[in-house]
Amino acid sequence: MKSEFRQLLKIVNQENIISDETDLLAYSRDLTPYILKPDIVIFPETTKDVSEVLKFANEKKIPVTMRGSGASFTGSSLPRKGGIVLDMSEMNHIIKIIPEDFICVAQPGVSLGELNSELMKYDCIFPHDIGSKDVSSLGGVVASDSHGHHGLKNGKVGNWIIGLEVVLANGKIVKLGTNTLRNNCGFNLIRLFAGSQGTLCAITEITICIAPLPKTSATIGIFFDEMENVMSAVRAIIYAGVEPSAIEIVDQFSLNAVNKTLQLGFPKAEAMMITDVEAPDDDSLEKKVNVVKEMCIAHDGRDILWSKDPKEMDTLWLPRTGIDIAIAKTHAGYREVGFAIADPCVSLSAMIDVMIKMRQIFDEHDVLAAVFGHVGLGIIHPAVFVKVDDPNEWKAAKKAEKEIVDLIAQVGGTITGEHGIGLIKSPFVPAELGNSLDIMRAIKQLFDPNGILNIGKMCLDELSFEEPPHSAYSKYKDE
Numbered sequence: 385m386k387s388e389f390r391q392l393l394k395i396v397n398q399e400n401i402i403s404d405e406t407d408l409l410a411y412s413r414d415l416t417p418y419i420l421k422p423d424i425v426i427f428p429e430t431t432k433d434v435s436e437v438l439k440f441a442n443e444k445k446i447p448v449t450m451r452g453s454g455a456s457f458t459g460s461s462l463p464r465k466g467g468i469v470l471d472m473s474e475m476n477h478i479i480k481i482i483p484e485d486f487i488c489v490a491q492p493g494v495s496l497g498e499l500n501s502e503l504m505k506y507d508c509i510f511p512h513d514i515g516s517k518d519v520s521s522l523g524g525v526v527a528s529d530s531h532g533h534h535g536l537k538n539g540k541v542g543n544w545i546i547g548l549e550v551v552l553a554n555g556k557i558v559k560l561g562t563n564t565l566r567n568n569c570g571f572n573l574i575r576l577f578a579g580s581q582g583t584l585c586a587i588t589e590i591t592i593c594i595a596p597l598p599k600t601s602a603t604i605g606i607f608f609d610e611m612e613n614v615m616s617a618v619r620a621i622i623y624a625g626v627e628p629s630a631i632e633i634v635d636q637f638s639l640n641a642v643n644k645t646l647q648l649g650f651p652k653a654e655a656m657m658i659t660d661v662e663a664p665d666d667d668s669l670e671k672k673v674n675v676v677k678e679m680c681i682a683h684d685g686r687d688i689l690w691s692k693d694p695k696e697m698d699t700l701w702l703p704r705t706g707i708d709i710a711i712a713k714t715h716a717g718y719r720e721v722g723f724a725i726a727d728p729c730v731s732l733s734a735m736i737d738v739m740i741k742m743r744q745i746f747d748e749h750d751v752l753a754a755v756f757g758h759v760g761l762g763i764i765h766p767a768v769f770v771k772v773d774d775p776n777e778w779k780a781a782k783k784a785e786k787e788i789v790d791l792i793a794q795v796g797g798t799i800t801g802e803h804g805i806g807l808i809k810s811p812f813v814p815a816e817l818g819n820s821l822d823i824m825r826a827i828k829q830l831f832d833p834n835g836i837l838n839i840g841k842m843c844l845d846e847l848s849f850e851e852p853p854h855s856a857y858s859k860y861k862d863e
């Protein structure tokens with residue numbers, strides 16, 4: 385352990401510290417191409433531990449990066465300037481569940497999967513089913529203000545937070561919120577901290593709203609020969625008052641790749657729509673399914689499949705959720721990489737055109753990518769796969785990334801509807817944020833005047849604009 389960190393042994397036990405160079409490597413990666421190693425990893429067990437570590441780091445001006453499960457797509461949990469990583473996984477207790485008030489209090493290190501297993505015992509759920517829900521921590525999804533597959537119904541995680549305990553950069557512990565479902569007392573600091581990606585505070589306790597488990601639900605898969613017809617059908621479904629919990633679109637590439645590799649036997653089509661509906665009983669569920677079918681047929685949807693059996697529902701979702709498995713089986717050496725274009729959001733009127741143009745851009749640059757998204761919301765998820773040791777692959781993907789960022793700006797969209805800015809999007813966002821970035825920087829200065837928390841993220845400092853060490857960097861830089 386470097387001598388400057390020895391003092392930490394007075395705060396946490398030796399077994400709560402990692403300083404071995406090889407072990408630290410595990411903390412140097414996420415789904416971005418960057419490699420950024422911490423000097424030390426600490427596993428706090430209490431809010432007091434967090435407070436004392438931050439106090440120590442603030443006095444010595446040592447960078448601190450909080451980490452949940454490290455499933456970020458944006459580089460947000462990578463230590464841009466080394467220093468301390470606070471791995472929150474030991475603070476993983478569910479403190480209380482109060483089903484009669486629809487409230488739960490938990491520590492940040494609990495995974496969404498564990499949280500929901502416990503909540504289900506009370507017939508309740510925290511309904512934010514992000515793609516990494518089995519591993520991602522509650523603290524990570526709150527700090528990222530994540531958005532799950534059923535976000536059409538449930539919105540973003542931030543809307544479900546009614547209380548937070550946070551530790552500021554100077555070690556000060558602050559409690560926010562009450563045990564009530566509504567609170568309009570003062571500035572909404574909870575919403576400020578939710579989504580701040582560890583740049584303003586460490587989150588040490590979270591009070592969330594919980595929902596009753598849906599009584600019954602169904603998935604409907606519909607196949608279309610024209611992508612534009614999917615959007616017309618979506619509007620019709622929403623106007624019909626069905627209130628689907630999710631509506632997804634999967635492009636031809638993804639549908640065909642998954643269909644073939646996983647032998648699903650689905651029809652070929654230009655696009656597939658996947659819709660989930662929920663209801664209090666089977667009769668009302670079937671009525672909703674029938675409305676969705678009618679609306680889709682009216683817009684040239686065909687070969688409609690539906691099921692309320694959980695396993696069959698998962699199968700209907702596979703063209704959306706199984707693309708990584710399909711690519712792994714068919715393209716050895718390729719892996720999905722989080723580029724700056726992983727989660728843009730555009731207006732519903734622009735969405736299909738943007739998806740079609742994205743596909744053209746990927747094809748022109750010979751980039752392996754699937755394009756899908758939350759069609760009821762305008763969020764597009766291009767999943768980009770790169771052969772990681774091939775510099776030409778990186779160059780091509782970076783060119784496509786730039787063109788797609790420009791395309792999103794042209795239609796008035798945002799570069800991120802879900803994952804946040806982190807590190808990978810920082811160089812692209814000043815144009816979108818305009819002079820509101822000055823306000824963000826002033827807020828950062830207020831909460832973290834020494835600039836120790838999650839340095840180099842969210843364009844809050846100059847380091848955000850420098851390219852960090854890259855997994856294929858030496859080759860890639862020779863461009």
Ligand SMILES: Cc1cc2nc3c(=O)[nH]c(=O)nc-3n(C[C@H](O)[C@H](O)[C@H](O)COP(=O)(O)OP(=O)(O)OC[C@H]3O[C@@H](n4cnc5c(N)ncnc54)[C@H](O)[C@@H]3O)c2cc1C
Nearest residue numbers: 452453454455456460515521523524525527530531582587
């Ligand atoms: C396969 C896959 C699917 C995904 N699907 C989705 C999806 O559907 N929707 C979506 O929104 N995202 C998705 N993501 C992105 C990612 O999982 C989410 O952003 C998630 O919220 C990260 O949680 P985590 O515990 O892994 O946090 P980390 O990646 O460890 O951290 C994320 C950010 O939160 C900060 N942080 C973590 N804990 C704390 C804390 N206690 N206090 C303060 N700051 C903290 C970190 O510093 C970092 O900035 C997906 C990722 C993968 C790999």
